[in-house]
Each structure stands twice: as structure tokens, then as C-alpha cells.
Amino acid sequence: MGAIMVSVAHEVALLAILPVPIIVTGSFIYQRRIGVRYSKVRGKVADLNSLLNNNLHGITTIKSFTAEKREVDRVEEASTSYREANREAIRLSASFVPIIRMAILFAFTANMLVGGWFALEGKISLGAYSVIVFITQRLLWPLTRLGETFDLYQRAMASTSRVLDLLDTEIGIVEGDTKLEQVKGEISFNDLGFSYPDRETVLEGVNLTIPAGETVGLVGSTGSGKTTLVRLLLRFHDPNSGSVSLDGHDVRDLTLESLRGSVSLVSQTTTLFPGSVRDNILYGNPSADDEAVVEAARVAEALPFIESLPRGWDTDIGEGGHRLSGGQRQRIAIARAVLKDAPVLVLDEATSNVDNETEAALKRSIEKISVGRTTLIIAHRLSTVRNADTIAVLGNGSISETGTHEELLSGNGLYPRLWAVQTGEVSQ
Numbered sequence: 001m002g003a004i005m006v007s008v009a010h011e012v013a014l015l016a017i018l019p020v021p022i023i024v025t026g027s028f029i030y031q032r033r034i035g036v037r038y039s040k041v042r043g044k045v046a047d048l049n050s051l052l053n054n055n056l057h058g059i060t061t062i063k064s065f066t067a068e069k070r071e072v073d074r075v076e077e078a079s080t081s082y083r084e085a086n087r088e089a090i091r092l093s094a095s096f097v098p099i100i101r102m103a104i105l106f107a108f109t110a111n112m113l114v115g116g117w118f119a120l121e122g123k124i125s126l127g128a129y130s131v132i133v134f135i136t137q138r139l140l141w142p143l144t145r146l147g148e149t150f151d152l153y154q155r156a157m158a159s160t161s162r163v164l165d166l167l168d169t170e171i172g173i174v175e176g177d178t179k180l181e182q183v184k185g186e187i188s189f190n191d192l193g194f195s196y197p198d199r200e201t202v203l204e205g206v207n208l209t210i211p212a213g214e215t216v217g218l219v220g221s222t223g224s225g226k227t228t229l230v231r232l233l234l235r236f237h238d239p240n241s242g243s244v245s246l247d248g249h250d251v252r253d254l255t256l257e258s259l260r261g262s263v264s265l266v267s268q269t270t271t272l273f274p275g276s277v278r279d280n281i282l283y284g285n286p287s288a289d290d291e292a293v294v295e296a297a298r299v300a301e302a303l304p305f306i307e308s309l310p311r312g313w314d315t316d317i318g319e320g321g322h323r324l325s326g327g328q329r330q331r332i333a334i335a336r337a338v339l340k341d342a343p344v345l346v347l348d349e350a351t352s353n354v355d356n357e358t359e360a361a362l363k364r365s366i367e368k369i370s371v372g373r374t375t376l377i378i379a380h381r382l383s384t385v386r387n388a389d390t391i392a393v394l395g396n397g398s399i400s401e402t403g404t405h406e407e408l409l410s411g412n413g414l415y416p417r418l419w420a421v422q423t424g425e426v427s428q
């Protein structure tokens with residue numbers, strides 16, 4: 001096509017081709033500017049979504065603080081800045097295509113005029129002139145689509161790059177390939193050191209061994225790193241120094257399935273899933289039969305309340321388990337752990353948030369299920385771990401004392417002081 005034009009009249013051909021580099025350069029500049037605006041729109045919509053998500057989950061807190069007005073204002077603000085960001089992007093995007101069309105129209109008109117003038121002057125034949133007009137149109141008109149394509153591309157890129165950023169996040173935990181057949185459940189923390197990224201050191205030189213089948217109580221003040229120890233055991237993080245081992249194997253060498261499959265965790269805030277009570281308990285072991293589920297509920301002392309629910313076992317728990325009391329939720333969590341029947345049981349402040357009656361019930365359940373199982377009971381209240389085979393005190397990043405309740409009480413460490421405060425022998 002170009003060849004035809006150049007052979008006909010190179011001046012006219014030049015006129016037809018001239019707008020092409022201008023349009024392409026302009027498009028690239030535009031692309032860079034609209035890309036920034038589209039990313040801003042994606043960012044704003046993410047802010048708005050997370051605010052709404054938080055508000056829906058925290059609706060009880062919001063209402064109890066009568067903070068509805070404040071939250072409405074925040075949503076309004078987020079939604080306004082989303083709209084503004086969108087407007088900025090649309091303003092640029094809407095002007096781009098017409099500008100390209102104008103440039104093309106300009107080139108087309110110039111081409112027609114100059115070509116027409118050349119034809120009148122007799123410099124080119126009439127036939128050549130019509131070929132030029134026709135061909136210029138064929139050459140330039142598709143360029144109008146270029147703008148639309150660039151716009152679509154940037155819009156898609158803004159979304160894609162958010163997803164790709166996530167995918168690019170390095171996978172921190174790479175599982176090992178040792179499978180454990182028969183887990184006895186000996187756990188040891190060996191000279192363990194850990195800190196969260198960009199935070200102060202949490203653990204430094206933690207040494208603690210829990211022999212298979214024994215019950216160890218772990219106490220320590222809030223923020224001393226008790227939950228962190230559990231997270232290291234389950235490999236949600238890896239230690240900076242030292243190691244955690246299960247039956248003598250470094251947890252980093254084990255498959256995640258054999259590691260996590262060996263541990264039942266009951267934590268302070270239990271997650272129940274939408275679905276029936278039965279489904280939630282079955283979560284611990286989906287292939288269990290009805291009899292095992294009922295037995296697990298019985299051990300967890302959850303049976304009476306489950307049977308008194310309007311639809312019994314089929315009662316829908318609702319999102320986040322909101323329709324049950326804290327104590328009831330915790331009993332379901334224990335039943336779930338019982339059903340999982342793992343060799344290691346970890347209770348992380350499982351009884352901290354419940355009433356006295358539930359705590360007593362949970363303690364009875366724990367005593368039953370800890371038989372023949374390695375059990376780690378983390379508690380703030382010392383009375384919860386009083387009967388453990390060994391009690392370990394975590395303070396200043398390491399285990400400062402270990403022993404039975406009596407042994408620790410007769411020592412002169414942190415434990416006797418904590419005990420005195422908690423039993424009311426001395427005032428805080």
C-alpha cells in the first residue's frame with residue numbers, strides 16, 4: 001500500500017503517513033498517564049471494600065458504641081474518593097479517542113486538499129488522486145481503534161497488576177517431604193529464636209521439650225510470645241534460629257499434611273463456618289460417622305445444648321457462628337478437635353473468654369481428651385494449667401522456669417508472684 005502511494009506522489013504519501021508517529025507517541029504518553037489513574041481507582045475500590053467488610057463484621061461493636069454516624073461518614077468519604085478517582089480516569093479516557101479521531105480527520109483533510117491541488121495542477125493524474133484518497137482512509141481509520149485498545153489494555157492492567165503483585169509474593173513456607181506414619185507426639189523447641197519482620201525479637205533461646213503423651217501448661221504475660229510458639233510449631237512462620245521438632249524431625253522436613261494433620265488446635269477465637277452444627281464438628285474429620293460425631297459432642301459437653309437447639313444438629317450456625325454464645329462456640333470447637341483425634345492437642349487460651357461454668361466443663365473435657373495425647377495448654381489463668389505434668393513460664397523471650405505447680409510455687413521466680421496476684425493473696 002505504502003509502495004503504491006510513494007510511487008504515485010511522495011509528497012502526498014508523506015502527508016498521509018505523518019500523523020502515524022504522532023498518534024503512536026501520543027498514545028504511549030496517554031497510556032502512561034491513564035495507567036496511574038486506573039491503578040488509583042483499583043486502590044480506592046479496595047479501600048471501600050475492606051471498610052464495608054469490616055463494618056459488616058463489626059456491626060455489633062459499631063452499634064454498641066453508637067458509632068453508626070461515624071461509620072456512615074467514613075463509608076461516604078471512601079465512596080466519594082472512589083468516585084473522584086473514577087472521574088479523573090474517565091475524564092482523560094473520554095477525551096483521548098476524540099483527539100485521535102481529530103488528528104486523523106485533520107491528516108485526511110490535508111491529504112485530500114493537497115492531493116486535489118496536485119491533481120488540478122496536473123502533477124498527478126485524477127486516477128492516482130482517487131487511489132490516494134481511498135488508501136489514506138484505509139491506512140488511518142484503523143488507528144482510531146488504537147486509542148480504544150490502549151484504554152482497555154490499561155484498565156485491564158490496573159486490575160491484573162494487583163493480582164500479579166499478590167502472586168509475586170514469595171512463598172515463605174516450603175514443605176518438606178518426610179511423611180510420618182505413626183506420630184507419637186514428642187514436641188521440642190530447640191534454642192528457638194524468632195522475630196516478626198521489622199519487629200522486636202519475640203523469642204530468644206527457647207528450650208522446651210514436651211514428651212509424648214504428657215500435658216504441659218505454658219503461661220506468660222500477654223504478648224510474651226505464647227501464640228507465636230504455636231504458630232512456629234504449625235509452621236505458619238519459620239524460626240530465625242534454632243528449630244522446632246515433632247518426634248525428632250525438624251518440622252521443616254515434614255510435609256505440611258503430616259505436620260498439621262498431627263495437631264489439633266483450639267484457639268481463643270474459634271472460627272465456625274456457615275452451615276449446620278453437625279457440619280462444623282465434622283470439619284475435624286469429614287469422614288467420621290454419626291456415632292463418632294455424637295461422641296465427640298458428648299466429650300466436649302456440647303450435647304445438651306445442641307439437642308436443645310430449635311433444629312438440633314441441623315441448626316444453621318450462620319456467618320461466623322454469631323447465633324451461638326461464646327461458650328457454645330468453644331464447645332463446638334473442642335468437639336471438632338476431639339473428632340480430629342490427632343496425637344497432639346494445642347489449646348491456646350481456649351478457656352479465656354468463657355464463663356466459669358463453661359470453663360469448668362471445658363477443663364473436664366480437656367482432662368478426658370488429653371489422656372494418651374501430647375497436650376499443650378496455653379493459659380493466662382494459672383488455675384487452668386495447675387494440674388499439668390509440667391508448667392513452663394515464658395518471660396522475656398525464653399522459658400524462665402519449668403516444673404510442677406508445687407515446685408514452681410516453692411521457687412522464687414515469676415510463677416509464685418503471678419499465683420499470688422491471681423489468687424488474690426496480694427493486691428495488684
Ligand SMILES: Nc1ncnc2c1ncn2[C@@H]1O[C@H](COP(=O)(O)OP(=O)(O)O)[C@@H](O)[C@H]1O
Nearest residue numbers: 196199202220221222223224225226227228229
Ligand atoms: N503477625 C504478627 N506480626 C507482627 N507482630 C506480631 C504478630 N503477631 C504477634 N506479634 C507480636 O509478637 C509478640 C508476641 O505475640 P503473641 O505470640 O501473640 O503473644 P501472646 O500469645 O503471648 O499474648 C507481641 O508483641 C505481638 O505484638
Ligand SMILES: [Mg+2]
Nearest residue numbers: 226227228349
Ligand atoms: Mg496469644
